[in-house]
Amino acid sequence: MADLSIRDLVKRYDKTQVLHGISLDVQDGEFVVFVGPSGCGKSTTLRMIAGLEEITSGEVSIAGRVVNNLEPKERDIAMVFQNYAIYPHMTVRKNIGFGLRTAKMPRADKERRIDEVAVILGMTDLLDRKPSQLSGGQRQRVAIGRAMVRDPAVFLFDEPLSNLDAQLRTQMRLEIKKLHQRVGNTIIFVTHDQVEAMTMADRIVIMKDGHIQQVGTPSDVYHQPANTFVARFIGAPSMNMLPGVVGNGGKIRLDSGAEVTLDTGATPGQAVVVGVRPEDLYPNDGPALVRGPVLVREPLGAETLIYVGREGEEVIAKADGRTPPEVGEEVTLTAALGNLHIFDAETGEALR
Amino acid sequence: MAVTEEIRPNADALLHAAPPRRPANMGQILRWTLLFLGGIAMVMPIAYMISTSLKWPHEVYNLQLIPDEPHLENYTYVLEDGRFYGWFINSIVIAVVTTVSNVLFDSLVGYTLCKFRFPGRYIVFIAILSTLMIPTEMLVIPWYLMSQQLGWLDTYWGIMFPGLMTAFGTFLMKQFFETVPDDFIEAARIDGLNELQIWWTVAMPLVKPALAALAIFVFLGNWTAFIWPLIVTNSVEMYTLPVGLSSFGDEADVAWELIMTGAAISTIPTLVVFLIFQRYIIQGVVMAGLKG
Incomplete structure (x- = not known):
């Protein structure tokens, strides 16, 4: 186990800069998830930590040791790939034991380690099978086993669940989390799925265009998003964004005509965006934040998503699953002031 | 009821009737x-x-x-002729050594050109490919001069050296290594293998079908090679099978029955090689370790 530190990490391919000097400290035993849309630089960061990509500038340290110029094998890391990368010509036992090939330890100890890992992953009966005889989930478990067997300082996971179907993904998510609780190693996990990030991480690193947007616990990034990107990226469905202008006395007049009074520290006349999550909107006969007809209903069972307002400017709200309003029905929605997020319309930065 | 009774015989007739003949398509x-x-x-x-x-x-x-x-007198004659065994051994040695050499070195160069990024990589690849455009007839004279200067005339080395590595094999292997996902290579790199170990332990088993195809091509090519072995060998003992077989007969007549007998016997090793390697060709092993 070890802590990990990234300082001013830059990656440039010819003239294209894909990482713009990111810095991060990961504590020993922490489960950190890098999340962001495609091309945000999360996988590149992971590959630079692994030593699979050269570092243009900056520094990566593992357990207090700068590893910039070390080969991947010298960094005391193990990596699980999106495509599993388990060798089709080897049995499960050989695949898991592959990580110990170069380890200087007696054969009996290696076999014991492989058996231990197989027990943890519930693969004891599959050790003599070839990958072609395994399901997707089992293959991914073999890949995790190959990483585990080496007991590395840091585990690196590069979108390991994205090839699995939804049900298996949920199951593997739980298994990886349990595994972390059991072995306690530092884990860096890359995903583009915000649900994976929220459910697994001790801390989430949200990236966009080679910059870190916010680092925080799942609760932090959900309840106190640093900017509109984070606010919309975390949470499903995305946060509704209602444009408006700050008036006198903290009053914000929304483009829709509604008014809210909040202490934002914004100057009168400043353009802002009021963010409100679909789950925070509820029907109310009093002052309206949003008023309009229900355009579309999406029943999800326990709840129903309703799209309310004018075409093109609709907001999403969560309604009761048993008695949702009908399509075309006029509804009035509001939210508790404490659940509103105010962002600067120009920079997108959070004002409160 | 009446309707059912009427229909039943027709249904039976349809069930037992031969499938309708379709008019032959041109x-x-x-x-x-x-x-x-x-x-x-x-x-x-x-x-x-x-x-x-x-x-x-x-x-x-x-x-x-x-x-x-x-x-079967021709078979008795050929098999009892001591020269035939010598030519057979020569051909076996040459074909096996060149096959092993090609499988190893063509794949090593193909792998390097495919999986490593270094300046001039593309130029090297084009240079190798461009040698495919030069016909053997144009090369035999430089080959001969080289052999002569190096003292390789009438030796195994002299017969083999032009075919120890081929541009075609390098090209074939490079193209096959393109199908091996980089994740395999990177996973092995993280697991602590050096580049030569990765090539041998991870990449080579994943391109077995290509190696088998290459082995068959190279073996057959060298087993049946005629012009260069004819030029570079002088003594009857150093002949390969095709050269030796062509020498059956005398100045007045060609002993076709003996040549054909020798040719029939000489097809046996090629059949054996094909039977050994063909099962690898039809195996698609690469994708099994990836997402299902």
Whole structure:
């Protein structure tokens, strides 16, 4: 186990800069998830930590040791790939034991380690099978086993669940989390799925265009998003964004005509965006934040998503699953002031 | 009821009737005819080779396929002729060494060109490919001069050296290594293997079908090579099978029955090589370790 530190990490391919000097400290035993849309630089960061990509500038340290110029094998890391990368010509036992090939330890100890890992992953009966005889989930478990067997300082996971179907993904998510609780190693996990990030991480690193947007616990990034990107990226469905202008006395007049009074520290006349999550909107006969007809209903069972307002400017709200309003029905929605997020319309930065 | 009774006999008749004949399609007839002619064209030389090997000398120019008096005297003669074994051994040594060499070095160069990024990589690849455009007839003179200067005339080394690595093999292997996902290579790199170990332990088993195809091509190519072995060898002991077989007979006559007998015997190793490696060709192993 070890802590990990990234300082001013830059990656440039010819003239294209894909990482713009990111810095991060990961504590020993922490489960950190890098999340962001495609091309945000999360996988590149992971590959630079692994030593699979050269570092243009900056520094990566593992357990207090700068590893910039070390080969991947010298960094005391193990990596699980999106495509599993388990060798089709080897049995499960050989695949898991592959990580110990170069380890200087007696054969009996290696076999014991492989058996231990197989027990943890519930693969004891599959050790003599070839990958072609395994399901997707089992293959991914073999890949995790190959990483585990080496007991590395840091585990690196590069979108390991994205090839699995939804049900298996949920199951593997739980298994990886349990595994972390059991072995306690530092884990860096890359995903583009915000649900994976929220459910697994001790801390989430949200990236966009080679910059870190916010680092925080799942609760932090959900309840106190640093900017509109984070606010919309975390949470499903995305946060509704209602444009408006700050008036006198903290009053914000929304483009829709509604008014809210909040202490934002914004100057009168400043353009802002009021963010409100679909789950925070509820029907109310009093002052309206949003008023309009229900355009579309999406029943999800326990709840129903309703799209309310004018075409093109609709907001999403969560309604009761048993008695949702009908399509075309006029509804009035509001939210508790404490659940509103105010962002600067120009920079997108959070004002409160 | 009446309706059911009326329908039942018709249904039975339909069940037991032969499938309706479709009128023959002209395209299909043409395809089958071409395939049949192609098959005949491939089988006839082999049939005549075996047929001639069973004929007496006076029957050789008689084109009938079944000999009037088939016999095995030609096989006895060839197998008892001490020279044949020498040529056979020469051909085996040369074909095996060049096959092993090509499988190793073509794949090593192909792998390097495919999986490593270094300046000039593309130029090297094009330079290797461009050698494919030079015909063997143009190369034999420089090869001969090189052999002469290096003292390799009439030696195994002299016969083998031009074919120890081939541009075609390098190209073939490079293209196959393109199908090996980089994740495999990177996973092995993280697991602590050096680059040579990764090539041998991870990449090579994943391109077994290509290696088998290359082995078959190279073995057959060297087993049947004629022009260069003819030029570079002087002594009868150093002949390869094709060169040796062509020397059967004398100045006045060519002993076709003996040549055909030798050719029939010499096809056995090529069949063995094909049977050993063909199962790898039809195996698609690469994708099994990836997402399902």
